[in-house]
Amino acid sequence: DVKVTQSSRYLVKRTGEKVFLECVQDMDHENMFWYRQDPGLGLRLIYFSYDVKMKEKGDIPEGYSVSREKKERFSLILESASTNQTSMYLCASQTSGHEAFFGQGTRLTVV
């Protein structure tokens, strides 16, 4: 079974803080994704990575950056957290058949 693990289930941060969300997968997948999910808006793609140190912007990259130094780990960085970044963040890892498997999600609250 594919296992995707996100570092935190719940997180509370202050406005202006730099926030790191970590994601690790154990299946040697090349593609990994970061989405955010908000009520009524569905899953929106923030960034994705198709190989180590390779990344592409998704639909809503503003205010975020990513890092992929090792194949199994994909990190999402909020450079300066703002209240409008309060959301559920979901990491996914993708098979060669394009199926994506998700971590448990991180519910981030920025106060």
Next chain:
Amino acid sequence: QKEVEQNSGPLSVPEGAIASLNCTYSDRGSQSFFWYRQYSGKSPELIMSIYSNGDKEDGRFTAQLNKASQYVSLLIRDSQPSDSATYLCAVSLPGGYNKLIFGAGTRLAVHP
């Protein structure tokens, strides 16, 4: 135009009935299609993948794909209260990176 569209629902069906969930997509070159189930407060869980026109059955679930009409559907037979969840349609976009785009989801409520 949204790339993947679903009716937000809620779709309410009685226990034992067939639930029919629909999804349309805009990119005619898309080749891979998925249905995910998401319980409240949980992350999405893959339940069906379909790549070719026609039907694909797995237990009580049947996925249907019509590429000419750019339409994907999910049928749930003998619906159970435990099927109550939000169902997300996802499409892998053509191109080099297999970017996966989701619809906003349809909320299904199965009542006893």
